[in-house]
Amino acid sequence: MTDRIDDIANRMVVEGKGILAADESSATIKKRFDGISLESTEDNRRDYREMLFRADGMKDYVSGVILFDETLRQKAADGTPLVQLITDAGAVPGIKVDAGAKPLAGHPGETVTEGLDGLRERLAEYHDLGARFAKWRAVISIGDGRPSWTCIKANSHALARYAALCQQAGIVPIVEPEVMMDGADAVHDIDTCFDISVWAQNTLFDELFEAGVNLEGTILKPNMVVPAQNCKKAASVEEVAEKTVRCLKATVPAAVPGIAFLSGGQASIDATAHLSAMNAMFDLPWKLTYSYGRALQADALDAWGGKQANVAAGQAAFNHRVQMNAAAATGKWSAELEKQAA
Numbered sequence: 082m083t084d085r086i087d088d089i090a091n092r093m094v095v096e097g098k099g100i101l102a103a104d105e106s107s108a109t110i111k112k113r114f115d116g117i118s119l120e121s122t123e124d125n126r127r128d129y130r131e132m133l134f135r136a137d138g139m140k141d142y143v144s145g146v147i148l149f150d151e152t153l154r155q156k157a158a159d160g161t162p163l164v165q166l167i168t169d170a171g172a173v174p175g176i177k178v179d180a181g182a183k184p185l186a187g188h189p190g191e192t193v194t195e196g197l198d199g200l201r202e203r204l205a206e207y208h209d210l211g212a213r214f215a216k217w218r219a220v221i222s223i224g225d226g227r228p229s230w231t232c233i234k235a236n237s238h239a240l241a242r243y244a245a246l247c248q249q250a251g252i253v254p255i256v257e258p259e260v261m262m263d264g265a266d267a268v269h270d271i272d273t274c275f276d277i278s279v280w281a282q283n284t285l286f287d288e289l290f291e292a293g294v295n296l297e298g299t300i301l302k303p304n305m306v307v308p309a310q311n312c313k314k315a316a317s318v319e320e321v322a323e324k325t326v327r328c329l330k331a332t333v334p335a336a337v338p339g340i341a342f343l344s345g346g347q348a349s350i351d352a353t354a355h356l357s358a359m360n361a362m363f364d365l366p367w368k369l370t371y372s373y374g375r376a377l378q379a380d381a382l383d384a385w386g387g388k389q390a391n392v393a394a395g396q397a398a399f400n401h402r403v404q405m406n407a408a409a410a411t412g413k414w415s416a417e418l419e420k421q422a423a
């Protein structure tokens with residue numbers, strides 16, 4: 082029997098859990114492994130992901146895992162499919178289906194995410210391989226004259242076409258319009274991030290409506306409203322929480338079951354604190370949780386360092402971070418809890 086997409090979506094944002102974004106493409110995982118001086122081979126990538134998926138924190142705090150194509154097809158060292166490790170932990174396997182952000186013609190410095198050609202057929206195969214949700218990330222950068230309307234419009238339209246195809250295949254689309262906080266010339270303040278995020282998300286929901294996408298079977302993965310990494314004016318945890326929620330209220334219909342944030346380059350602990358503040362300060366129509374990549378993995382990657390002898394240390398670091406974020410997903414994280422649980 083095929084699962085209903087709204088049921089899958091609700092499982093992805095179930096109370097007290099969140100999503101692990103482990104869908105680094107080949108270039109990105111190489112960059113991460115370079116940071117620990119580890120060669121990015123197929124076996125090393127498999128060992129790293131296997132370490133995460135076998136961690137105890139998976140069962141208690143992870144509702145879904147976003148995978149890269151290679152990982153969806155890989156087997157653990159003992160021959161168990163990695164997808165099975167995820168389902169055995171009670172989490173939903175998902176797949177990144179975009180083909181990456183490519184230069185937007187006529188708009189220097191901007192990108193449009195590609196991957197619609199052949200997507201219908203790829204989704205059917207991914208469903209056969211066990212994926213029940215998918216992810217597509219649009220990249221919106223702020224800088225001199227950016228973003229353009231062309232960039233916002235083209236990316237939102239592609240996200241909507243992707244989402245409609247997913248739902249036709251029985252797969253829940255995660256739609257990710259990421260307003261970047263980093264980049265060489267990104268110095269914008271939090272209010273600029275707010276304005277651009279409202280613009281991008283309003284345009285996205287217009288396009289989703291026009292494409293006939295069922296919002297009850299859709300998860301939004303947005304950036305938080307934060308200043309650029311190189312902005313001189315910092316924002317408090319409360320300001321980030323208040324402006325992010327104001328942006329969501331202005332743009333996201335209540336029919337959407339949940340919002341799972343990206344971390345975007347925030348320090349891991351900031352991503353946790355911001356999520357917790359939002360859940361503690363506001364009563365909202367959607368579940369607010371995490372779909373973090375770096376903010377869930379950075380400590381685990383460092384503790385593991387590519388060595389078999391460090392698997393337990395890597396898993397302990399992952400367990401701690403995901404436990405803290407699960408507390409944040411119900412507004413119950415605090416600096417004291419962080420210390421006590423460490």
Ligand code: 5MM
Nearest residue numbers: 102104105106109343344345373374375
């Ligand atoms: C895990 O990184 C994802 C894949 O990125 P590339 O296609 O560039 O390799 C990325 O889309 C990720 O899922 C989101 O950006 C959230 O990750 P962060 O690290 O921002 O929480």
